[in-house]
Amino acid sequence: LRKNVEDFTGPRERSDLGFVTFDITADILNRKNGLHIFWEKNTLIIFDWNVKQLFLYLSAEYSTKNNALNQVVLWDKIMLRGDNPRLSLKDMKSKYFFFDDGNGLKGNRNITLTLSWNVVPNAGILPLVTGSGHVSVPFPDTYETTKSY
Amino acid sequence: VAAAVAAAMLSLDFLDDVRRMNKRQLYYQVLNFGMIVSSALMIWKGLMVVTGSESPIVVVLSGSMEPAFHRGDLLFLTNRIEDPIRVGEIVVFRIEGREIPIVHRVLKIHEKQNGDIKFLTKGDNNAVDDRGLYKQGQHWLEKKDVVGRARGFVPYIGIVTILMNDYPKFKYAVLFLLGLFVLVHRE
Numbered sequence: 001l002r003k004n005v006e007d008f009t010g011p012r013e014r015s016d017l018g019f020v021t022f023d024i025t026a027d028i029l030n031r032k033n034g035l036h037i038f039w040e041k042n043t044l045i046i047f048d049w050n051v052k053q054l055f056l057y058l059s060a061e062y063s064t065k066n067n068a069l070n071q072v073v074l075w076d077k078i079m080l081r082g083d084n085p086r087l088s089l090k091d092m093k094s095k096y097f098f099f100d101d102g103n104g105l106k107g108n109r110n111i112t113l114t115l116s117w118n119v120v121p122n123a124g125i126l127p128l129v130t131g132s133g134h135v136s137v138p139f140p141d142t143y144e145t146t147k148s149y
Numbered sequence: 150v151a152a153a154v155a156a157a158m159l160s161l162d163f164l165d166d167v168r169r170m171n172k173r174q175l176y177y178q179v180l181n182f183g184m185i186v187s188s189a190l191m192i193w194k195g196l197m198v199v200t201g202s203e204s205p206i207v208v209v210l211s212g213s214m215e216p217a218f219h220r221g222d223l224l225f226l227t228n229r230i231e232d233p234i235r236v237g238e239i240v241v242f243r244i245e246g247r248e249i250p251i252v253h254r255v256l257k258i259h260e261k262q263n264g265d266i267k268f269l270t271k272g273d274n275n276a277v278d279d280r281g282l283y284k285q286g287q288h289w290l291e292k293k294d295v296v297g298r299a300r301g302f303v304p305y306i307g308i309v310t311i312l313m314n315d316y317p318k319f320k321y322a323v324l325f326l327l328g329l330f331v332l333v334h335r336e
Contacts, residue, residue: 053217055254055273059236069260071236078216078273096278101259101267116237118254120217125301128237 054079055118058094060137062111064104072098074113109138151179151328182328202228202297207241208307209252213272214239221308224252226297234258234266234292239299242270245284250296253279259289267291 057076064070074094098105105111114134119127196205209222218224226241234240236258241250253270256278260266267289271278280288313320 055217055237057237066261067259068262069258071258073236073256076273080216096256099257118217118237118239121302123303126239126299128235 050121050124051081051119052122053081053120055120056115057117058113058115060098060111060113062104062108064100064102064108066102066104070100070104072096072100074098079117105139107139111137111139113137151182200225200227200297201230202226204241204250204296207250207252207296208310210249210311211251211272213274214252214254215274217273218252218302219304221305221311223303223307224299225301225303227300228295228297232298233260234268234295234298236268240270240290241296241299242290242294243296244282244294245287251279251282252299265291 055076055078057073059071059073061069061071073096076095112134113136115131117129117131119129193205197203199205205226207224207226209218209220209224212220224239224241234255236255238255239252240255241252243250251270251272253272253275256269256271258266258268268291269278269280269289283290309323313323
């Protein structure tokens with residue numbers, strides 16, 4: 001389950017900048033139905049002998065007048081084999097600036113946040129997997145005066 | 150080159166095998182050698198067609214994608230137009246005017262209705278995104294800068310290529326030994 005608290009947008013260099021804080025709770029090893037992240041809905045364990053690491057990233061996807069599709073990575077993390085596969089991060093700030101190409105964040109009702117990961121094997125194919133479960137975040141219609149971030 | 154190698158070999162006493170070869174056999178071996186080289190080239194060109202990439206196999210040259218990839222790892226790329234560029238993908242791109250391809254991950258994309266896309270990259274192991282690496286005044290990468298997307302990889306094997314680049318003498322030694330082997334070996 002991920003909750004998100006969207007804060008405010010601020011125009012900088014004529015582009016919208018969005019600020020999002022989020023919680024991530026993910027249980028990547030778990031294969032039971034009804035929980036947050038599956039591995040392609042089959043019963044393979046993600047961290048098998050050929051998996052060196054997972055590169056996790058939280059991306060925001062949305063549409064604007066300028067661009068039909070925008071994807072911005074807000075946060076990423078490398079999870080090595082042997083690291084705790086359960087994530088429980090609260091109140092995280094985005095690692096990267098959430099700039100739009102233009103002013104498409106203001107009043108944008110539908111920003112979808114998804115957690116995905118890149119499986120890096122010891123040798124072999126590099127698949128990208130999207131976790132099930134995503135959150136929609138609306139941005140407000142007005143800008144906020146800049147606060148310290 | 151083959152003729153020079155053959156001449157050098159003929160003058161070495163311990164290569165009796167070669168001495169016993171008459172001219173026709175020698176030409177045959179040289180043709181064999183030529184066939185092997187042509188086949189290798191054809192396989193490479195075939196790979197280029199199948200993957201859509203001008204360089205379907207690349208060697209990782211820097212540590213900017215550690216701990217996923219290290220110097221010397223081999224990456225297999227595809228560059229099919231039907232596969233859209235999306236965040237999280239590992240792309241190999243060239244900066245205009247520079248020869249060396251860079252292997253980094255896509256951080257942001259902005260795509261227009263007609264498919265025009267501009268994107269930003271960053272190495273996993275770098276603290277900042279790649280804007281500083283791009284050409285002066287260039288803020289985004291485009292499809293034309295992409296050599297391919299990494300789809301698979303094998304570790305360590307590319308070290309041979311790095312060694313051959315850094316130590317040219319090693320490259321010549323390897324080529325010489327290969328040539329020797331092919332010419333001497335009886336098929």
